[in-house]
Amino acid sequence: MSVLENVRELLRAHEGLKREVYFDIENASFVPQEVVDAMLPYFNQRAYGNPTLTHKPGWEAFEAIMESSQKIAGFLGCSVEEINFTPGETEANNLALIGTTLMARKKGGKIITSQVEPLSVINVVDLLEKFGFTVEKIPVDRDGFINLERLKEAVDDQTIIVSLSAVNHEIGTIQPIKEAVDIVKSKKPDILFHTDASDAYGKIPLNFKDLKVDMATISSPKILGPRGVGVLYVREGVHLERILEGQIGTQRLWPGVENTPLIVGFTKASELAFHNFNGNVDYMRNLRDKLIDGIFEAVSDVHLNGPRGDKRAPDNVNISFLRCEGEALTIELSLHGVYVSSGSACTRRVLQPSHVLVAIGRRFEEAHGSILMKVTRYHTDEDIEYALEVIPKAVERLRGITGSTVTK
Amino acid sequence: MSRSPLPYSKKILELFKNPKNLGRMEDATISAVAGNPMCGDMITFYLKINDQDVIERATFESYGCAANIATSSIVTEKIRGMKLEDAWKISWKEIADEVGGLPAVKFHCGVLAVGALRRAIRAYYKLKNVKPSWLPDELTFEEKQALEEEELAERLAKRVGVVEEGS
Numbered sequence: 001m002s003v004l005e006n007v008r009e010l011l012r013a014h015e016g017l018k019r020e021v022y023f024d025i026e027n028a029s030f031v032p033q034e035v036v037d038a039m040l041p042y043f044n045q046r047a048y049g050n051p052t053l054t055h056k057p058g059w060e061a062f063e064a065i066m067e068s069s070q071k072i073a074g075f076l077g078c079s080v081e082e083i084n085f086t087p088g089e090t091e092a093n094n095l096a097l098i099g100t101t102l103m104a105r106k107k108g109g110k111i112i113t114s115q116v117e118p119l120s121v122i123n124v125v126d127l128l129e130k131f132g133f134t135v136e137k138i139p140v141d142r143d144g145f146i147n148l149e150r151l152k153e154a155v156d157d158q159t160i161i162v163s164l165s166a167v168n169h170e171i172g173t174i175q176p177i178k179e180a181v182d183i184v185k186s187k188k189p190d191i192l193f194h195t196d197a198s199d200a201y202g203k204i205p206l207n208f209k210d211l212k213v214d215m216a217t218i219s220s221p222k223i224l225g226p227r228g229v230g231v232l233y234v235r236e237g238v239h240l241e242r243i244l245e246g247q248i249g250t251q252r253l254w255p256g257v258e259n260t261p262l263i264v265g266f267t268k269a270s271e272l273a274f275h276n277f278n279g280n281v282d283y284m285r286n287l288r289d290k291l292i293d294g295i296f297e298a299v300s301d302v303h304l305n306g307p308r309g310d311k312r313a314p315d316n317v318n319i320s321f322l323r324c325e326g327e328a329l330t331i332e333l334s335l336h337g338v339y340v341s342s343g344s345a346c347t348r349r350v351l352q353p354s355h356v357l358v359a360i361g362r363r364f365e366e367a368h369g370s371i372l373m374k375v376t377r378y379h380t381d382e383d384i385e386y387a388l389e390v391i392p393k394a395v396e397r398l399r400g401i402t403g404s405t406v407t408k
Numbered sequence: 409m410s411r412s413p414l415p416y417s418k419k420i421l422e423l424f425k426n427p428k429n430l431g432r433m434e435d436a437t438i439s440a441v442a443g444n445p446m447c448g449d450m451i452t453f454y455l456k457i458n459d460q461d462v463i464e465r466a467t468f469e470s471y472g473c474a475a476n477i478a479t480s481s482i483v484t485e486k487i488r489g490m491k492l493e494d495a496w497k498i499s500w501k502e503i504a505d506e507v508g509g510l511p512a513v514k515f516h517c518g519v520l521a522v523g524a525l526r527r528a529i530r531a532y533y534k535l536k537n538v539k540p541s542w543l544p545d546e547l548t549f550e551e552k553q554a555l556e557e558e559e560l561a562e563r564l565a566k567r568v569g570v571v572e573e574g575s
Contacts, residue, residue: 006415006508013421325448327473331416331424344448344473352564353448364565368448401477403469404432405452406445 017337021383023373024341025315026169029221031265032378038268039226042261050257052249061260065250068267072231075274076218077207084232084253085263089198089219090120092232093163095243095253096194096215097124100161102131103241109160110134114146115359118169118196122355125163134158143307144173144360152183159184161192166200166216170343170356170372171306172316174204181212192238198222198230202273203281203313214238220262224376225269229262272377280377284314287375287384291317294388299395305343305357305370317373318343320357320366323406324398329371332394338387343370365406416474417508423478428485429467436467438532442524442554445471446561449517451480451524457532461492475514478507479521492529493542498522500550516557523554 022030042048047064049057069083076083086092101111111125115137122137129135136154139147146164155162162184166177181193193212198219200206208216216233220226232253234240246255273280296302305318321329326342333340343354344367352358353367362370375384416424433439433454443450449472456465466484470477482503487495500518504510510518526548533543547555 003415006417009418010416010421323471325472325476327414327448328424328477331474335425363446364448364561365445368445401427401430401469402471403430403452405441405450405469406471 013335014337019383019386020337020339021379021387022339023317023375023379023387024339025222025224025374025376026372027341028227029224029376030378031226032224032269032272034272035225035265035268039261039265042264047260047264050249051260061258062250064260065258065263068263071267072218072270075201075206075270076216076233077209078233079236082208082233082236084234085251085258086230086232086254087228087259088230089118089196089217089222091254092217092219092230093118093120093194093196094124095232095240096217096234097121097128097161097163098243099240099253100192100194100215100238101128101133103243104239106133106160108132108134108158110136110154110156110158112136112138112151112154112159112162114138114140114164116140116144116168116170116173116356117163117165118198121163121165121196133160138164140173140359142361143311144168144171144305144356145307145311146175146180148176148179148183151180152187155184155187155191157188159188159191161194163194163196165196165198166206167197167203167313168306168356169196169199170354171318171360172199172313173306174200174311174313177213178211185212199313199316202270202277203284203315205277208233208235215240220266220269223269223273224378225266226262229259229266231266281314283377284375287379287381288312288314288317290381290384291373291375291387292319294384295319295391298388298392303362303366305360305362315374315376317375318370320362320370321395321399322366322369323402324369324395325402326369326371328398328401329369329394332398333371333390336390336394338390338394340371340373342368343372344368414511414514416478416511419506419508420474420478420510423481423507424474427468427470427477427481429465429481429488430469431467432469433465433467438528438535440524440528440531442520442527442558443472444558444561446565447557448472449476449520449557451476451521453480453484453524453528455487455528455532457492463487463490463492463495472517473514475507475510475517476520479503479510479518480524482506483521483525487525492532493540496526496529496542498525516553519550519553520557522550526551527554 047060051061194215196217201218202223219230301322303320326344357367436454437457468480500522504518
C-alpha cells in the first residue's frame with residue numbers, strides 16, 4: 001500500500017468523532033473564518049496587483065500593504081519603516097542572523113544565543129559556526145529562564161549579535177529580555193540584539209522601543225493568521241543585508257512580489273488579538289490553568305514543563321506524562337479528536353527528544369512523554385472539559401501497555 | 409531529509425488500538441527486555457516454554473510508539489506454538505511485512521522486537537545451561553542493533569549537562 005493509501009486509512013479511523021479540539025497551534029494553526037473573510041477580496045476583487053506598479057490594482061495593493069504596516073507598527077510601538085514583511089518566522093530569523101553576519105561580510109566574531117531557541121535560530125547559528133563564527137548557547141534553569149549571569153560572562157569584545165527569544169515556543173517561559181538587552185548593551189552598545197518574539201506577540205505586552213532590541217521577529221500563524229507571512233522589525237539605523245536577491249518591491253529586505261492577501265490576513269489576526277488585549281489574555285490564561293489543573297487532578301506522575309503563573313505565556317500547556325510515550329499519546333488522542341504534539345524523539349524522527357526539554361533538565365524518559373498544547377480565544381470551556389475527559393483515559397490506556405516495563 | 413506524516417498501516421493502527429497478548433505473565437519461563445526508556449522505545453517479552461522447547465504462550469509490555477506496540481504484538485502472535493529454533497529464524501523484515509510495512513524511521517521498532525525475542529531465547533538456554541547447535545555464538549544483526557540503540561541513548565543522555573536550580 002502506498003503512503004497516501006495508509007494516510008487515507010488513518011483518516012477513515014477518525015470517522016464519527018463526537019468532538020474535535022485542535023491544540024497544536026505551535027506547529028500549524030487553523031485560520032479563523034473572520035480572518036479568511038478579511039483576506040478573500042484581496043485574491044481577486046481588489047488589490048491583486050503588484051504594489052510597485054502603476055495601475056489601480058497595484059496602487060490598491062500598495063495601500064493595503066502600507067495600512068497593514070501602519071497597524072502592525074502601532075501594535076509594536078515602532079515606526080512603519082521598521083516593519084519588514086517576510087514569508088514567515090523561519091525567514092525572518094534567517095534574515096536577522098545571516099543578514100547581519102555572513103551577508104554583511106563579517107569574517108568572524110561571536111554569536112550568542114540560548115539552548116532553548118527555536119530551530120530557525122539554533123540551526124542557523126550552527127550553520128554560521130561552519131562559516132567561521134563562534135557560537136555560544138547560554139544555558140537555562142529548570143523553568144527555562146535564561147541564566148543572565150552566564151550571559152554577562154559570555155558577552156565579550158568579539159560578540160557581534162545576541163539572539164534570545166522573548167517567550168519560549170515550547171514551554172512558554174517569559175524571558176527577562178529587557179534585563180538581557182541591558183546586560184548586552186552596557187558591555188558593548190554596538191552588539192546587535194535580536195529577539196524572536198513570535199510567541200510573545202499578542203500574548204504579552206510588547207514595545208520594541210522600550211525593550212531597545214535592534215531586531216525582532218513576529219509570525220502570523222502564531223496569532224492565528226495565515227501561514228506564509230511574518231515580520232522582521234529592524235530598528236532604524238541597523239545595518240542589515242538581504243539574504244535573497246531578486247526583484248525588489250516595497251519590502252527592501254525581501255525580494256519578490258508581496259503576498260497582499262496574507263499580509264492583510266496577518267493584520268486582521270493582529271487586530272483581533274489586540275482588540276481587547278487584556279480580555280483575550282485573561283481568557284487564554286483561564287483556559288490554560290483549567291487544562292493544567294484538570295490534568296494534574298486526574299493523572300498521577302505528571303510534570304509541568306516551564307514555569308507556573310504570570311511568568312508563563314497565557315496560552316502554553318506543556319506536560320510530561322511518565323511511563324507514557326508521547327507519539328503513541330498523540331495518536332491515541334487524535335483517534336478521540338484531541339490534536340496535540342509531543343517532544344518525544346519519535347515525533348521528531350531522531351533518537352533525541354526536544355532540545356528545549358533536555359535543556360531544562362528533563363530526563364529523556366520525561367521528555368519522551370511530553371505533550372504540547374496551546375489554547376486560543378476560540379477554545380471554549382467545553383473544549384477544555386472534553387480534553388480533560390479524553391486525556392486521562394488515553395494516558396491510562398497507554399500506561400497499561402507500558403505495564404511494568406518502565407518502573408517508577 | 410524531509411518528513412512525512414508517519415503513514416502507519418491499517419494493521420499497525422488496529423494492533424495499536426487492540427494489542428494482542430498484552431501484559432506481564434506471572435508464570436513465564438523466561439522474560440527479556442530490549443531498548444530503554446531513554447530511547448522512548450522499550451519492550452519486554454514473557455515466554456511460557458514447554459519441555460519440548462515450544463513456546464506455549466507469549467505476552468508483551470511496551471513503552472513506545474504505535475509501531476513499537478504493533479510489532480511487539482505481532483511477534484507474540486506469530487511465535488505462539490513455535491519451536492524456539494523456528495522462532496529464532498524470524499527476521500525483522502518479516503515482522504515489518506506482517507504489520508503492513510513500517511515507515512523507514514520505524515524500521516528500528518521491528519528490529520528491537522526481534523532483538524528482544526532473541527534475547528529471551530538466549531536467556532532461556534543460558535538458564536537451562538544448554539547450547540543448541542543452531543544458536544550462533546555471535547550476536548545477530550537485530551541483537552546488535554538493540555544493543556547499539558541502548559548504548560547511543562545512554563551516551564546522548566550523559567552528554568546533557570547539569571541544569572542549575574531555581575531562578
